[in-house]
Amino acid sequence: MSSAPGAPRRPPARRPPPPPPPGLAARVLAVDGLEKVLRQGCALEEAAEGFDPALEPRDRALAFRIMATAVRRLGTLRLVLGKLLERGLPKSAPRLEPVLLVGATQLLFMEVPDHAAVGLSVDLARADRSTAGFAALANAVLRRLAREKEALLAGIDPLAADTPDWLRARWTAAYGAEVARAICAINAVEPPLDVTVKSDPERWAQALSGEVLPTGSVRILQAGPVRALPGFAEGEWWVQDAAAALPARLLGDVAGLRVADLCAAPGGKTAQLANAGARVTAVDRSGARIGRLKDNLARLKLAADVVVQDVLQFRPEPFDAVLLDAPCSATGTLRRHPDIALTKRPADVAALAELQGRLIAHAADLVRPGGLLVYSTCSLEPEEGEAQAQRLLAARPDFVRAPLAPGEIAGIDPFITPQGELRTLPSGWARGEPERSGLDGFFATRLRRLP
Template identity: 75%
Template sequence: MKPPNRASRPPGRPGSSPSRATATPGFAARALAVEGLEAVLRRGAALEDALESAPAGLDPRDRALAYRILATSLRRLGTLRALLGRLMEKGLPKSAPRLESVLLAGATQILFMDVPNHAAVGLSVDLARADRNTAGFAGLVNAVLRRLTREHEALAAGLDPDFADTPDWLRARWVAAYGLDTARAMAAMHRVEPPLDITVKSDPAQWAQTLSGEVLPTGSVRILQAGPVRLLPGFAEGAWWVQDAAAALPARLLGEVAGRDVVDLCAAPGGKTAQLALAGARVTAVDRSAHRLARLRENLARLGLEARVVEADAAEFSGGPFDAVLLDAPCSATGTLRRHPDIAVAKRPADILTLAALQSRLIDHAADLTKPGGTLVYSTCSLEREEGEAQVERLLATRTDMVRVPLAPGELEGFDPFITPQGDVRTLPSHWTRGEAERSGLDGFFAARLRRVA
């Protein structure tokens, strides 16, 4: 939490009208952040879709600020709700559920962002006044947030410094799977805004210098995001694409793919398809979502890369057989909580079993699409063993035509810290501690390499 920043003027600005408030600098960004919180918390939207209501002419910097407020609010939701709950003994007014989003956005700026407290409080009061359902509670917003600026350290007493923002069911699963110390390290990393990782088409060192970043051992370039991604050097020219360093690993397990027929199942939004196409493969990208495939086509066009794009259910796709198959299966995505904190809101324990059943169907079909002698890589961005290790063990136990091809130490540069005793790849959010937490960590990923035998 940031140190207290005393308000230099009364933040409520009594008498200001909603129309005047909406013209206040910074109001549009905060209003969009509140609408995004409503979309995620009340309507079940995904974080990546939560800001679709943004006005067409909104300044990209306002959109970026709104996204940061929204993502930080979700990332620190457990802490925020605990502190606000201690300030509101009677709870939120049932007649104004939107009030929670106004308070969450304001509290996020006070506690976790470099925003003057008077601005965070004053704009939150303006937001309350601008909505007829919350206008009557503007005084409550003012009082609660002003107390938060003064008392946040005392209010936080007793909160777990690492697990406060992790749902209890996930904490229990991670402690059982990885031990208390590792689970705590993962949870602590989830509380920190992630860096931006990119995959470059060529010359990682040059792009690291241009973007003030660093080249990671596996070849990805890591930067601290400096403004909207689309405005960074090289994006419009198609020199690179956004891809977490862990997400870039599974495609590399296929080895040399130049001139080979490769299918990327569940391919959108296309980071792995781009990797394979850049490496010279003849790629077929399959996904069931027309909306997500539109993004994949846009990404390929920007990058100047080609692939055959097929809209189909990956469990029923009838192409092939292929020299190599990459299946990055739909999953709970708990390994991406740092980047997609809405997952902690959306997912429930029962989802793991439902998704595991789907993954079993997909990996069986992926094996059928693999030529004898061909390679299948199965991966998920999940920390849950039912969606990773257990899927591979089940496949190997039920199909005599599939064998594991373990990854050997030193086989691929930068992979050694992530190789399991079985020769699979397992990355954790707490891996790659590289100085400051903001420059450290990875998405949680599992990947296994298999071969189909005659």
């Protein structure tokens, strides 16, 4: 029945837009995050903090995995895409590079069907005004990559492409060419998730489908969202690389002792010490990071005195023991934090070594006569590790090494140096598949103040 003459016409009902393809939300997050990392110099974790908390945890986890893999293999990815873009990337669409990186990462390094990796990346290009005009280019480039993966990767040495030259040169000088190459190789592999448990690691390894490492940490493969794992909400464990869990153990039995944890945030070592019965004072200059430390302690139902202060200005009564995990270049954590390869430079090592020298000298003053000082860094650079210990011992005749003895701590004998110090390398702990192997690169020394 037609409407009466002159009556206003009703506009046709608008159809709701079709729902986005499954998995697109995660790829959008990955592109946004990569833009922040590559264009703004953000750390991966900082970029991930901007993820919409309303999105599914699996989408956020997938986005972070794509981002981390893209950054970890950035050199190889750029070389491959360079072969496919005869005229280079269009300057008018800088967002096209992260779109292509997200697609290429899935095609080359993740178990994602080729059609999904290509199709979702083309959808990403079409959805953004700056890249919509290059959707056909993205489609052509990624389809060709899917067809010619092996040929395009041929001739690219990933160990050279994905590690800055200055780091490979440093590691070669410090550890030899073979070890340096092994470090670069393991850094190219996604790391497992290690956790420190309050008690009963065998039980939690079974509950988390993991395995107990020789040092007592629990290693988990295929972890998924951390907060959804059994025992997290109940405060039964915390995330901590197996190597990062070792420096606190160098203090031995700390039950009832006054212990200072300097540069303490985000609190893994504080939690270890508190769980072992120490009366811990945790000091860090960053209020935001101290907030995370307090949140972690509350979840774990552990207690510590928390001080927001520059460590160099912290002057309390001397402690029975002091743990200083000093700020460093963190080159030993490149596998877990691949953005370090983009943000650190050789000059950073020298600047940080100068700061570490001041921190360890101040930390020494906070140890009572007869007490212990443990100094550690997650750096592979000798200037930030062995050299700092040597410098302090030369300047302070009232301190001596308290060397680690074989068998003193289960599982660490391969990491004890001839001087009795601890030096882990990312390529250590070959445990079958690369995904199950390795740990962060750490240095730690134990020093005793003479009575």
